[in-house]
Amino acid sequence: MSLDTKLASDEIKGLGIDLAYIPWMTKLVEGYDRETLKLLFTAKEIDCCQSSSYPHRDFTVCFATKEAVAKAFGTGITEDIEWNQIEAHLTQDKLTICLHGRANVLAKRATIYLWKARWWHWDEHVLVHALAI
Amino acid sequence: MNTSKAMNKLKAILIDLGIPRESLHDDTLLHRDLQLDSTEIVEIVLGLKQNLGIKVKLGGRKDLTLAQVCDRIEAEMLTQSQSSHVS
Numbered sequence: 001m002s003l004d005t006k007l008a009s010d011e012i013k014g015l016g017i018d019l020a021y022i023p024w025m026t027k028l029v030e031g032y033d034r035e036t037l038k039l040l041f042t043a044k045e046i047d048c049c050q051s052s053s054y055p056h057r058d059f060t061v062c063f064a065t066k067e068a069v070a071k072a073f074g075t076g077i078t079e080d081i082e083w084n085q086i087e088a089h090l091t092q093d094k095l096t097i098c099l100h101g102r103a104n105v106l107a108k109r110a111t112i113y114l115w116k117a118r119w120w121h122w123d124e125h126v127l128v129h130a131l132a133i
Numbered sequence: 134m135n136t137s138k139a140m141n142k143l144k145a146i147l148i149d150l151g152i153p154r155e156s157l158h159d160d161t162l163l164h165r166d167l168q169l170d171s172t173e174i175v176e177i178v179l180g181l182k183q184n185l186g187i188k189v190k191l192g193g194r195k196d197l198t199l200a201q202v203c204d205r206i207e208a209e210m211l212t213q214s215q216s217s218h219v220s
Contacts, residue, residue: 036179082190
């Protein structure tokens, strides 16, 4: 039995998937100033995406990650969990997740200590899959 | 900002999203009546931030009417105004 199979049967606390449309994110990123975008993204995410060769794609991956993680909590984005409390780190093809504030508290309360995430990109869409372990 | 100004700003954002003006009333519900999805909620939140400088939380499970959203806008404006007087 592989590690992932074992995790699937024993340890997965939540699963979230999100599909996001890159042109929609392009409109947001080009239409709003940095201060406004910080409602969605952390400063680190904005800096990383803006310095990327594919900024709009990477902003879309970050946003879809937030939605996928929020769904893995079983609630989606709520008044308790804000978008910028879920931070996505995208380095080359590796996607990692860092939680802040209330999202971090809720994860600990749910005994979630690890997130595994993967992303796919095709045409003008991004799909992110997040597992809470 | 009074209620009618908050409502006018909210309606302007919703009309920009392609929602017909005649669908927008005080008791119109964001999800049940307007069928807004999560991306449109994002645009409302960002629009309010950019236009009014306030952060309004709309992500909860409770479906809100336009009047209830305006109440939140005004409460946030009041909080912001009080904190600026204190500082």
